[in-house]
Amino acid sequence: MTDRNQLWGDLLRRGTRGDAAAYGRFLTEAVPVLRNIARARLPGGNAEELEDVVQEVLMAVHAKRHTWREGDPVTPWLYAIARYKCADAARRRLGRGGQGADVPIDDLAEILPDEAGGEITAARDLGRLLDRIEPRAAEIVRGLGIQGESAAEVGARLGMTEGAVRVAYHRAMQKLRDMAEDDMAAGHAVGEVERPGQIKGAGDEPGPTGRRAEAADG
Amino acid sequence: MNTDDLIAQLAQDPAPAPSARVEARLWPWLTGGLALTAAAFALLLGPRPDLAAALAQPVVAAKTLLPLLLAALALPLALRAVRPGARPGWLARALWALPLAVVALIVLAWLGTPASERMRLFIGHSIHVCLPAITLLSLPPLAGLIAALKRGAPVHPTGAGALAGLAAAGLATALYSTFCIEDSPLFYGVWYSLGIGIATGIGALAGRRWLRW
Numbered sequence: 001m002t003d004r005n006q007l008w009g010d011l012l013r014r015g016t017r018g019d020a021a022a023y024g025r026f027l028t029e030a031v032p033v034l035r036n037i038a039r040a041r042l043p044g045g046n047a048e049e050l051e052d053v054v055q056e057v058l059m060a061v062h063a064k065r066h067t068w069r070e071g072d073p074v075t076p077w078l079y080a081i082a083r084y085k086c087a088d089a090a091r092r093r094l095g096r097g098g099q100g101a102d103v104p105i106d107d108l109a110e111i112l113p114d115e116a117g118g119e120i121t122a123a124r125d126l127g128r129l130l131d132r133i134e135p136r137a138a139e140i141v142r143g144l145g146i147q148g149e150s151a152a153e154v155g156a157r158l159g160m161t162e163g164a165v166r167v168a169y170h171r172a173m174q175k176l177r178d179m180a181e182d183d184m185a186a187g188h189a190v191g192e193v194e195r196p197g198q199i200k201g202a203g204d205e206p207g208p209t210g211r212r213a214e215a216a217d218g
Numbered sequence: 219m220n221t222d223d224l225i226a227q228l229a230q231d232p233a234p235a236p237s238a239r240v241e242a243r244l245w246p247w248l249t250g251g252l253a254l255t256a257a258a259f260a261l262l263l264g265p266r267p268d269l270a271a272a273l274a275q276p277v278v279a280a281k282t283l284l285p286l287l288l289a290a291l292a293l294p295l296a297l298r299a300v301r302p303g304a305r306p307g308w309l310a311r312a313l314w315a316l317p318l319a320v321v322a323l324i325v326l327a328w329l330g331t332p333a334s335e336r337m338r339l340f341i342g343h344s345i346h347v348c349l350p351a352i353t354l355l356s357l358p359p360l361a362g363l364i365a366a367l368k369r370g371a372p373v374h375p376t377g378a379g380a381l382a383g384l385a386a387a388g389l390a391t392a393l394y395s396t397f398c399i400e401d402s403p404l405f406y407g408v409w410y411s412l413g414i415g416i417a418t419g420i421g422a423l424a425g426r427r428w429l430r431w
Contacts, residue, residue: 015232024229031221055224064371064431066234067301076303084302084373 008074016065027058034058034082041086042093049089057085129176129183137172144169240300243366251362255355255390263351263397272401280323281406282395285414288316289388292381296363299378300370300429320411323403331404339402345409348398352413353420355390356383360417364424372429379425380418387417 008026015023031054038053039045060081068077130138136158143154144165155165236242272278291313298304331339363382372378391410400406
């Protein structure tokens with residue numbers, strides 16, 4: 001610890017006096033330690049989230065490097081900044097309403113139920129609703145939900161993995177249910193044709209989950 | 219962005235600007251705020267006519283000296299609070315001596331005042347001036363301090379703001395005490411403390427709002 005403080009103190013002192021190589025080395029050496037702090041402070045965070053936080057800490061260290069005084073031990077200073085930024089990240093996490101990290105929906109592909117045979121409103125409504133979602137998603141729903149094909153068969157036909165088909169199917173069903181409920185609530189005031197790409201439910205799903213799931217279709 | 223690339227980018231600019239230091243900002247901002255407070259004080263209140271004679275009495279001098287001491291302790295603590303990893307140390311412990319001293323002064327005054335006089339001295343005649351004056355006179359130095367402390371990196375922004383509030387209120391109260399002619403600790407021990415508490419609360423809110431980084 002003392003050795004580390006001496007070494008880092010020396011590097012940071014040279015850095016703040018203009019030695020770019022020493023400063024870069026200090027930051028590089030700090031990264032593994034910062035990763036450990038981030039991992040401990042943000043339990044369940046995935047690698048991507050933790051790396052984002054580490055980079056935030058690095059930028060904070062850089063922006064506030066003048067608050068370190070030559071002669072002070074470096075580690076308490078560095079760790080305090082890291083803890084502050086991790087607490088910030090943890091608060092943001094709560095603010096997003098997730099108790100944990102975002103789980104990319106691809107990771108759920110294997111545990112999502114194969115929803116073939118899932119319940120949906122009357123078939124005539126289904127046909128009408130299917131016209132309003134993406135053609136490919138509609139194709140998957142027809143295959144799995146109506147014709148009773150397996151996810152693997154539909155996947156083979158569309159050139160997608162079985163997991164990606166399930167994900168897309170799950171999301172399409174969700175969308176259809178939402179649309180059905182909306183129509184119900186609006187007293188079947190359909191008429192208004194939504195343009196492709198402006199399908200209700202497609203544009204207003206926030207967060208990386210949505211983006212990742214779309215990546216899974218493609 | 220890749221973390222290594224980020225480091226390479228950051229390392230291109232290793233030395234902080236000398237003007238980035240908190241202390242470089244502190245004195246101009248704080249004296250600016252104090253000048254505003256002093257001007258308002260001179261225009262609206264002004265020192266009591268018998269100031270020199272009054273300050274010769276220790277109990278009266280205490281109402282100016284204790285707030286000054288408060289500012290002298292809270293200011294360096296506020297500066298430490300914006301340096302990550304810095305320990306408050308003995309200064310924080312010394313700070314607690316002040317409320318104890320105030321309580322002791324109040325108790326002594328209580329014991330030394332005839333029962334029939336206690337209420338009259340405690341309520342005094344100028345609470346409606348005292349509380350707003352201390353709060354308002356605190357605001358300019360508080361604003362100056364917050365502006366300066368923004369350069370720092372407080373890991374507890376609310377606490378750092380509260381310390382700034384204490385320091386600003388200490389200075390403002392010391393100034394106000396030279397106007398106020400209520401010399402019993404039964405009055406100033408309670409009402410000055412309340413005014414300082416209000417300013418500290420404002421400082422804490424300001425810190426939470428503006429000292430995040």
